[in-house]
Amino acid sequence: MDTSSTHLETGAAHEAETLALREQFDTEEQQRDAATLGMWVFLITEILFFGGAFLAYTIYRSSYPAVFGLASSSLNLPIGATNTCVLLLSSFTMVMAVRAGQLGQRKAIIIFLIITMFFGLAFLGIKAYEWTEKFEEHHVPALSNFFLEGTSLQGQAKIFFSLYFAMTGLHALHMVVGVGILLFIIWKTSQGTYSPEYYTPIDIAGLYWHFVDLVWIFLFPLFYLIDRHLPR
């Protein structure tokens, strides 16, 4: 930087302020691609993390298909389907926020991120209601009053509900983290940090949010829809 002209120095000061282009990158595109690649590497670790839980679910389900079908049918399908739609809507508003970021529409970014956060909180609220139902129905495996109607194999039913709480709980935890990330991005947007040249954090937050949506896209059929057609 010691050879820079006055013009370049003001340019560097401007960049330092907006973080538009850091010095280790040649172009904005390269910087963006590097950030995207890094986020995907993180998302892969998340895929494998949830993959282990899905593996446990699949093995137990294949071992105890009858009780898992019965327990699965006891879940509240309308609520599960509603929550899926809420999450898909939040993904839509998230991608609209990223689009507004690409176009440099600061107000639109903030509005879409607030709507996204609202949908995320709505999802968590519905989830909390659903969990409350489980407590009332005595479907919480950790409690001594656990009982699933229609089977004598309560141990297998407990495994199903343990997986249900663990996997939807981990997913809900990711949602809480996502809401925190959105709050941060909203704050930084209102500070004027982002521009069409530098909106990478919005983009990366979007990738995280869509990933959490993806996990639910698989949780929903596996927990709510399996063997629901079987006669009871």
Add this chain to the structure above:
Amino acid sequence: MNQHGEPSHHVDSVRTYVGVLIALLIATIVTALVATLDLGPFNIIVALGIACVKMMLVVLFFMHVRYSTLLTRLVMIGGLMWLAILLLLSFVDFGTRGWIGVPGK
């Protein structure tokens, strides 16, 4: 657009995103309704098939993988292969344990 007037990133139209959203919502309703029909062993295949279609829509459009670099795609496919190893080898282990029997039992 960067300072030179060249597109440095792709901006999809609002129409595209609305279309993807409608497709996702319809797929959700269809999968919930189909689950109540008795298709025998095909129930699970239909449910996971629809989930995979939804995943592809989200990944390609919302996560912009349509425009991502070859390196990013390669890393993603590599990650999915590790997931496949995790799942397949575990299923093979679990599914064949009863074939040989445990010595001394």
